[in-house]
Amino acid sequence: MPPNRLLESQAAVTQKGESQEAINRARRNQKGLKKMRVISGKWGGTRLLAPKGRGTRPTTDRNREALFSMLGARLDFDGLNVLDAFAGSGALGLEALSRGAAHCTFIENDVAACAVIQQNIASCGATDMTTLLRRDARKVDFANSAFDLVLLDPPYGKALAEALLPILRSALADDALLVLEEDKRTVFIAPDNYTENERRIKGDTQLIFLAPI
Template sequence: MRRRKPGQSPPRAAEAKAVRIIAGRLRGRRLEAPTGDATRPTSDRARQALFDMLMHAPWAEGRLRDAHVLDVFAGTGALGLEALSRGAARATFMENNRPALAVLRVNIAACKAEDLCRVIAADVRKPPRGTPARFVFLDPPYGQALVPTAVASLTAAGWIAPDALIIAEIGAEDALPTEAPLLADRNFGAGRICIWTLS
């Protein structure tokens, strides 16, 4: 879930509500989005392209099935729920915005996925101790360089498995969030998706 950049126009009402699961057992399930312009889901187009890579790229093929995924700055939970729809075993969502947390819980219930999900209301810069995840989705506010801080704090708290894929959405004009070689680097409008592994 990305936050609007200063000076960026808010999403249109129709755009804000057009959130759905793209593929898998929950395909077509519509997700609620918080009202207002403080948060906005990653577009269906970007999510579809991202998961096409995670399902079929040589460096990711087969890894999502039965995996534990971590969705940070979770917002609607679209990334984690999409992963569950496509075969992940369980998802942990981390978010500290109250309206987003309320919508996130509604979406998990609508997908009948409560038994597969854990919601943590926490600041990613000070996370609780966790269980290692093989996929880590980060979609923070643009322009604030939060990804390196988040990765460091999550690693220290035990949330990131040694071979985990880290998937970050940043602003198209933001600096790269890592010095590690990128497995993928794709632009989508005002956003940019980067994928790498710590190992």
């Protein structure tokens, strides 16, 4: 499924007049970034960078492998339109693309993380399959979108997913699947118009599988 044109029009990776130069400055200032990898698929083994600092918390390779094993038992990645919100390194969306998804929209509000996502997209040769928005995900206009798979990995304990899910509901395909990664101690109740299908604990993390209703 092709990306939504309205989202494409927002994809200058700018906010409040900031330009691509802000992303470029962040790229020049990167030192000591953590290393990750694409787990499987056509880009399996490709090295990825992870943002440093407290603003992002990338999913570990082990947890990502476990998550995509569970997803693989539930859906076929081929041709999916994916949303990776609170994207961090972009590793979740790139993993989905590596396994056959057609397009991924990445949303991330941190400028340094956006710089890392751009580099990771380039490392995979995925520019034509991706849209990157430097925005607060809660303020994106999702009109006319139809996401098949939504990957949510927000900073823990800030109720960001709870705020985004009602906004996102109209942008989902009828049979969409959503996965929320949260701290295992966080109490999460599916909001109206969603149902929780399953919940798994992986170390200090809980993976919550949701579907629209």
